[in-house]
Amino acid sequence: MRPLDPDDRDAPLSALSDAQGFWDHLGAARAEEYAQEDILPISAVPRARVPAPAARGASAERFDIGDCRLGSLDHTLQARGAADAVAPDLMQADHGAVAPEQPVLPEQIAGFAAVAPPAAPRRGKARRRRFGAGRVGYRMQRIWLTPAYRAFFKYGLPALAVVSAVALYFSNPVNREALAGTIEAMYSAFVDRPEFMVTELRWHEVTPELDAALSARLDLDLPQSSFRLDLDALRAEIEALDWVRSADLRLLSDGVLTLSVIERVPAILWRNGGGLELLDTEGVRVAYVASRDMRPDLPLIAGAGANEQIREALDLLDAAAPLGERLIGLVRIGERRWDVVLDRDQRIRLPETDALAALERVIALEQAQDLLTRDLVVADLRNPARPVLQISAGAMDTLREIRMQSQESFR
Known part of the structure; x- marks a missing residue:
């Protein structure tokens, strides 16, 4: 790089280098294309090598178009202006006109670097092809400089090719079956040790x-x-x-x-519409039984919804234990309350709430006055404030006779 002059402080960094930069080459190439397409027609001047302008800080020489090495775009434009001013007759010669030979002084061409091509560009198909090729090349170069396209061609396109090849291979059922058989054989060889x-x-x-x-x-x-x-x-x-x-x-x-x-430990027998079932303390079925004689040691309950109140049923059965063998079981009525069933078709109707307390009162009367040993059919305690006792029909007839005898003796 040459030394920095005071006049070069505002110049770009590429202008301070002795070698041409990327933009110098790009400008020169584009200038050549524009010249060949008549965008920037170049004057017909003798081929020569001229010194480069000192303001650009370029190398000692610039070469002609025949060598495809040009100066920058500014130099080409300067050359175009100088050629039009110095040799206007040469432009007519370039288009087929006859011009007298005039010497061109070196001083007149010292400020430009571009020279005329050996022949004027021909119009037509060849011209359009070259113009299209130049544009396509430029577009491809711009696309290649885009990071997304570079990443796609570098990574995406190979990956897509591999995936496509694998998909094409496994699209054949024979290949899929062969791979599955290989995997199964490897798995069996390991797990069947x-x-x-x-x-x-x-x-x-x-x-x-x-x-x-x-x-x-x-x-x-x-x-x-x-x-x-x-x-x-x-x-x-x-x-x-x-x-x-x-x-x-x-x-x-x-x-x-x-x-x-x-x-599961069976705790109770439940008679429902489907037969007899053994239930545990949670009300979960343990097994089916054919008859009551298979498990006579377990208490019996019946009625819809009885299996959902197993804990309350077990408490009532424990409270009725003093009744001994007279106790047959419990019946769930309307999925709301219980009836205690005894032998001789006796029943104790319990209320919906505080059923255990009502049963304990009946047990206490039995132990004190032998309530249940009499001709009692139903002890209705559904209303604890007003209990009702229902006796048998024979007991009612005996009671009527006693009352009639009492009335006659009174008369």
Whole structure:
């Protein structure tokens, strides 16, 4: 780079360099294209090498158009003006006119660098082709300088080609089946190793009914790889049994699968329209029974909605324990209240609320006055403030005779 002159302070940085910059080359190239398309026609002057203007700080020489090395766009425009002023007759010669030979002085061409081409550009198809090629090249260069297009051609286009090739390959069903078979073979070779095999299923001692249900439900094809066993689904299948409250599966190191089961304990018998069911303390069905004689040790309840009030029913049955074998069971009435059923078709009708307190009062009267040992049919306590006792028909006839005898003796 040459030394900085005081006159060059406002000049661009490229003007201070001895070598031509990118914009110098671009300006020169565009000037050549404009000249060839008659946009900036160049005067016909002798080919010469002229010194570059000192103000631009360029190299010592500029070469003619024949060598395709030009000065900057400013130099070309200066050359055009100088050529029009000095050699107007040469312009006519360029278009086919005859002009007298006139010498051109070196002083007249010292300020410009562009010279005329050897022949005028021909018009027509060749001209349009060259103009189009120049524009397409310029557009392509501009597109290539855009970061988005560069990234697409560098990364996006190869990735798209790879994806297209893979999609085309797997569009064939034979190729897909071959890949699936290869993957399955590799998976089987890994999971079917001996150290992963389950050879036995064990569970702790349970009731005979549950043991039979587990044997029928857990029909596993052993030995089998532990990777192929869905333990969650197997646990859900076991817990679907009525006898099972919860289940736990554990895989031991010796290839044994152990099962731990918490059973539901039957607490009461419920008679509904479908038969007899064993219920636990939560009202969940444990099993079906064919008759009452299969579980005579359990109390009996009946009626719609009785299974939803198991806790209250158990409390009432505990309070009626002094009645002993006379107690048959409880009946749910209208899904609102209970009736205590005794032998000899006796009933104790309990209110909707405070049923336990009303039953305890009846039990106390029984223990004090043998209330329930008499010809009593119904003890209605639905209204605790006004209890009603209903006696049998024979007792009513006996009572009428006693009253008539009392009236006659009084007369």
